[in-house]
Amino acid sequence: MSDTLVARDQLRSIVERIERLEEEKKAISDDIKDVYGEAKANGFDTKVLRQVVRMRKQDTSERQEQDAIRDLYLHALGMLPGEPESDS
Numbered sequence: 645m646s647d648t649l650v651a652r653d654q655l656r657s658i659v660e661r662i663e664r665l666e667e668e669k670k671a672i673s674d675d676i677k678d679v680y681g682e683a684k685a686n687g688f689d690t691k692v693l694r695q696v697v698r699m700r701k702q703d704t705s706e707r708q709e710q711d712a713i714r715d716l717y718l719h720a721l722g723m724l725p726g727e728p729e730s731d732s
Contacts, residue, residue: 680690718724
């Protein structure tokens with residue numbers, strides 16, 4: 645019986661911690677949205693800003709690898725500067 649009470653208390657504690665963290669996550673998400681709104685109001689392109697934030701999370705070699713693959717794809721499609729665009 646006491647094992648059941650302990651398990652129930654542990655479960656309740658875990659659920660309450662998750663709920664608190666979910667509330668904090670929502671608040672942080674709202675704060676991030678507000679900052680992007682501020683950036684937009686100051687004339688920044690938020691789509692590009694999100695890309696920059698995502699890129700800064702990557703390590704240099706990962707970012708360079710993705711850049712190289714993207715350039716390869718763009719070259720294959722004739723989309724790099726100075727190249728004629730391909731007919732689609």
